[in-house]
Amino acid sequence: MTAKRLRIIALLAISTVFLLAWAFPILWSVLNSLKTDSDVLAYPPKLVFAPTLEAYRDVLFGSGSILPNLLSSVIISVGTTIVTMLMAVPAAYALARLRFRGKKFAGFYVLATQMLPPVGIIIPYFLVLRNIGWIDTYQGIILIYLSFSLPFAIWLLVSYFEDIPFEMEEAAYLDGASRLKTLWRIIIPQVRGGIAVTIVFVFLNAWNEFLFAVVLSGNTVRPVTVAMFNFVSVEQTLWAKLAAVSVLAMLPVVVLGVVAQKHIVKGLTVGAVKGGGRR
Amino acid sequence: MPSFTPTRRTLLKTGTAAAALATLGPAFLRQAAAQDADLAPYKAAQIDWQQVSGETITVAVIPASYFENLITLAPQFKALTGIDVRFEKIPPAQIRQKSVIDLTSKTGTYATHAADPMYYALYAANKWVEPLDTYLADKSLTDPAWFKLDDIIPAWRSANGIDGKLYGMPYDGEVTIQVYRKDLYDAKGLKPADTLEAYMSNAAALNTPNDRVWGAALRGVAGAGQNMYIYPSIFREFGGDWMKGGKLTVNGPEAEAALAWYIDIMKKYAPTAAANWNWPDIADAFSQGTVASYIDAHSSASVINNPEKSKVIGKVGYARWPKGPSGKRTTSIWNWGFPINAALPEKKRKATWLFIQWAASAETQARTAHKFAGPTKRSGVNRTSVWKDPDYIKLMNGFGENFVEATMGALQEDTDVDWRPRVPQWPAIGDTMATAIQSALSGQATIKAALDDAQRRIEPMMRG
Numbered sequence: 001m002t003a004k005r006l007r008i009i010a011l012l013a014i015s016t017v018f019l020l021a022w023a024f025p026i027l028w029s030v031l032n033s034l035k036t037d038s039d040v041l042a043y044p045p046k047l048v049f050a051p052t053l054e055a056y057r058d059v060l061f062g063s064g065s066i067l068p069n070l071l072s073s074v075i076i077s078v079g080t081t082i083v084t085m086l087m088a089v090p091a092a093y094a095l096a097r098l099r100f101r102g103k104k105f106a107g108f109y110v111l112a113t114q115m116l117p118p119v120g121i122i123i124p125y126f127l128v129l130r131n132i133g134w135i136d137t138y139q140g141i142i143l144i145y146l147s148f149s150l151p152f153a154i155w156l157l158v159s160y161f162e163d164i165p166f167e168m169e170e171a172a173y174l175d176g177a178s179r180l181k182t183l184w185r186i187i188i189p190q191v192r193g194g195i196a197v198t199i200v201f202v203f204l205n206a207w208n209e210f211l212f213a214v215v216l217s218g219n220t221v222r223p224v225t226v227a228m229f230n231f232v233s234v235e236q237t238l239w240a241k242l243a244a245v246s247v248l249a250m251l252p253v254v255v256l257g258v259v260a261q262k263h264i265v266k267g268l269t270v271g272a273v274k275g276g277g278r279r
Numbered sequence: 280m281p282s283f284t285p286t287r288r289t290l291l292k293t294g295t296a297a298a299a300l301a302t303l304g305p306a307f308l309r310q311a312a313a314q315d316a317d318l319a320p321y322k323a324a325q326i327d328w329q330q331v332s333g334e335t336i337t338v339a340v341i342p343a344s345y346f347e348n349l350i351t352l353a354p355q356f357k358a359l360t361g362i363d364v365r366f367e368k369i370p371p372a373q374i375r376q377k378s379v380i381d382l383t384s385k386t387g388t389y390a391t392h393a394a395d396p397m398y399y400a401l402y403a404a405n406k407w408v409e410p411l412d413t414y415l416a417d418k419s420l421t422d423p424a425w426f427k428l429d430d431i432i433p434a435w436r437s438a439n440g441i442d443g444k445l446y447g448m449p450y451d452g453e454v455t456i457q458v459y460r461k462d463l464y465d466a467k468g469l470k471p472a473d474t475l476e477a478y479m480s481n482a483a484a485l486n487t488p489n490d491r492v493w494g495a496a497l498r499g500v501a502g503a504g505q506n507m508y509i510y511p512s513i514f515r516e517f518g519g520d521w522m523k524g525g526k527l528t529v530n531g532p533e534a535e536a537a538l539a540w541y542i543d544i545m546k547k548y549a550p551t552a553a554a555n556w557n558w559p560d561i562a563d564a565f566s567q568g569t570v571a572s573y574i575d576a577h578s579s580a581s582v583i584n585n586p587e588k589s590k591v592i593g594k595v596g597y598a599r600w601p602k603g604p605s606g607k608r609t610t611s612i613w614n615w616g617f618p619i620n621a622a623l624p625e626k627k628r629k630a631t632w633l634f635i636q637w638a639a640s641a642e643t644q645a646r647t648a649h650k651f652a653g654p655t656k657r658s659g660v661n662r663t664s665v666w667k668d669p670d671y672i673k674l675m676n677g678f679g680e681n682f683v684e685a686t687m688g689a690l691q692e693d694t695d696v697d698w699r700p701r702v703p704q705w706p707a708i709g710d711t712m713a714t715a716i717q718s719a720l721s722g723q724a725t726i727k728a729a730l731d732d733a734q735r736r737i738e739p740m741m742r743g
Binding site (some may be wrong): 038127219234236 | 341342343344365366367368369370371373376377380383384386388491559560562563566567569578581582587588
């Protein structure tokens with residue numbers, strides 16, 4: 001009994017340490033976002049201070065408001081997620097179930113696109129978008145994001161589809177359902193956990209993207225990750241405002257994470273025990 | 280690659296510019312009146328400002344108050360010329376990347392951009408930008424008697440020139456000077472250092488980490504615009520020469536002595552964290568009273584005089600760089616200049632030139648500085664005549680003792696075009712040197728080994 005209790009205490013202590021290491025930067029951001037610029041610089045760091053929402057007021061409603069940037073981020077991330085899922089679900093299903101020539105190659109090709117270092121393709125992307133006049137447009141950025149979110153989503157979804165026993169589909173066919181109807185009514189409800197996980201990851205990747213956004217965006221379309229950078233200016237770093245924007249930019253992600261938590265945990269564990277099913 | 284003034288917003292909130300600027304209260308109304316779209320001073324130029332009316336150009340700038348002030352005046356430019364200017368604000372690290380992509384691909388996205396003086400060699404070698412001489416010589420585009428090119432600070436013009444040709448028109452710039460806590464120096468009977476040796480002993484005298492006061496701080500973080508912004512001055516002051524027998528040389532006895540001095544002061548008298556500091560961190564620390572002196576851009580004066588953050592207002596003095604063993608003082612030649620993108624069609628290039636001429640003119644410089652109605656004034660105006668304007672001097676001296684003298688002295692006597700090696704390979708060379716300096720500072724390599732290694736890495740770059 002004591003040994004067990006000791007073990008629990010030890011585990012708790014270890015997990016607390018890890019949790020703190022993870023939570024510290026976030027807590028620090030939240031604290032700084034509630035401080036004035038002079039409190040941010042105070043030494044020793046003030047843990048007790050008069051909290052103010054000034055930084056939030058400034059970044060939301062001041063002259064350099066980031067509201068348009070948050071909107072840009074939402075449009076880009078939601079747009080990318082919707083288009084990705086519309087294309088990735090049928091593609092992943094095809095790769096998991098159908099027999100066709102070049103299937104192996106197609107599967108490898110999807111994975112291979114993930115192996116390119118993104119920075120290597122940034123100039124070709126810039127030129128392509130420039131030539132079709134899509135620099136600084138939503139469609140341009142979403143199109144580029146698709147090029148890495150799509151393979152990722154397909155690759156993730158294939159494993160979920162492969163997990164479903166083929167017999168379930170057979171049963172549907174025997175009952176006279178068409179392939180599409182089977183996909184829609186039988187298969188998709190089975191993998192909704194996997195789909196939720198994929199949605200979350202695709203959304204997060206698009207929301208947090210910086211490298212492509214900074215080069216391919218401009219005055220019209222500027223996601224929050226890029227706008228945030230302007231608080232680190234050559235003149236000075238506006239720590240309180242930077243922290244406030246970071247917290248605001250984190251919020252949708254945190255909300256999404258909490259909502260989808262159940263699916264994510266399930267999705268990750270499902271992924272952990274399979275693998276034998278992949279061909 | 281640094282600069283100035285408290286942000287517009289922080290100042291708007293306090294309602295005054297830096298404490299000193301507040302004394303100008305009554306002058307405020309006059310300035311506001313001068314702000315209206317009075318175009319007469321521009322129309323005195325014997326050129327047709329409206330010659331390419333209807334054009335639209337895009338200008339990339341960094342988010343900084345000196346460009347904000349210019350953006351505020353853009354409607355006046357539109358009224359004068361009929362040209363629309365779209366401004367795009369891009370963070371300093373990315374503006375280089377984006378403008379180089381634009382220039383290499385010849386897409387002509389940015390008619391002009393806030394350019395780094397170290398990049399002109401690269402730009403000119405590839406003919407990405409046009410020499411401005413053609414535009415300056417064209418009587419239909421420029422009235423030399425009105426524009427007065429010679430009035431623009433010569434050091435910055437030569438920094439932006441290659442083989443005697445001007446490629447970027449300086450708009451705003453800075454020099455490096457000594458900034459020190461006058462109260463602490465006075466208490467110990469110290470004077471701002473005249474030599475690097477004295478700077479070291481001053482730092483030693485004031486270094487009391489137990490009271491959270493360190494003797495000095497210099498930029499420590501690795502980067503072509505960070506530690507390689509401050510080290511080149513020391514290198515030159517120790518008699519270093521980037522070109523030895525036509526070969527770019529970064530090692531040798533002068534380099535070793537210079538790096539030894541830098542590491543010595545950083546290790547003994549700077550906060551440990553300064554090894555990772557860039558200039559805003561240094562200015563923040565100084566404004567909190569924990570650093571007795573630093574050498575950095577004169578423009579940081581506005582940060583350490585920001586009434587919202589600073590605890591040292593009224594306790595600051597300025598002086599030029601201490602002399603090195605060679606007897607020289609060497610300051611930076613940093614400025615943001617405007618080049619003309621060669622990929623543009625002719626009419627747009629003309630529109631761009633008119634914009635550059637307007638932005639760099641004495642009138643616009645004054646209207647964005649002491650005559651600016653908003654609270655943030657510029658400390659990096661490009662013209663000697665503005666630096667001699669009593670109104671401007673009064674404003675600048677609000678930053679502390681000897682500010683204008685130190686800055687002007689540095690600008691007129693301490694500048695050195697060969698402050699950093701001006702070769703097209705600079706971006707890569709700057710990074711290599713930056714890494715070498717930091718590895719020596721952190722003790723990963725000895726001074727000699729770090730420099731010899733940098734030399735080995737740089738040689739193939741110069742061949743290729």
